Amino acid sequence: MDLEAIAKKIQMLEYHQSLLLKMNRNSQESFYKLIIEKTLTEDEVKQFYKDCEGLSRAYEEQKAEGFVYFHPLFEKFTRDLHPKLTAQEVISACLTQGLYIPLMTELKKYL
Template sequence: MESIEQKLERLEFYQTLLLKMIGTSQYPFFRLIMEKQLSKQDIEQFYALCDRLSDELKEQKADKFVYFYPLFQKFKESLHEKLQPAEVIAACLQQGLYPDLMKALKRNL
């Protein structure tokens, strides 16, 4: 009978194969999540961060702000330690996640 460790090892191997099958052009943010082995809770925190920052961006645009470096700083400081801002922004833009926010953040890279 297969042990739990053996099953887990097999699943990790299958995950690696699936990542290779997906390629980088399809769902790059989801791929990044798997490559960095982030948890569901990590991603929920990321989405909550982006929701908050998107709201702040809307408010700042309504107040005629044109520079959004403070938003970028908040994003960078709150981002999971396994993630780099440039790779996350690029992946989100390519996948169409939070496009307005990511475009504003990209200007600060």
Template sequence: MDKYGELQSRVNLLEYHQRLLLKMISDPNLELFRLVIENGISEQEVQTFQKLCEDMNKKMEEQKAEGFINFHPLFNEFLYSLPAKFDAKDVIEACLHQRLYEPLFKEFHKCL
């Protein structure tokens, strides 16, 4: 990537983090946003994470409907798919605090 492309990428990241900070002003309990900013996570990485959560949530609902009560294999799949910049424990706690995908992260919290 050339210098201009690198600078543009950094500006985009700063603009994204600024939008998150503005949301946090009205709701300081947005823990996931805090993690995103602290770890320099991009908007694209967050979108990938949200897609992962949606997929995992669907899988868990399907597994519950089939009578599953142990979600360790799903948790392991989540860990394997989680973007490298995310710490699983911090993400799970932040999502629970922010009430994102609550049933999923309640189960994952038991696996920690």
């Protein structure tokens, strides 16, 4: 294993350790547990948050315009989701942890 690979492994371990410390304080941190179980990197998680922010904005805009059918948002969510994750486990974890509640509540209807 080369030095760059070792450095990346150490960086991921440090990130997971910081999440473990947060989980220790609050056992409702289901999304953090999922990140660690699936060994996602910090950049992958940041991309997830960025995607959810965009979907949340789109959901709120569409809802304000009177939309009642949000299956296209669910399709985008599942298409953009990291391959190690499933929509069901992510939606459940986010709802338990209190992340993106309006969006995840709506997306849960399409599982």
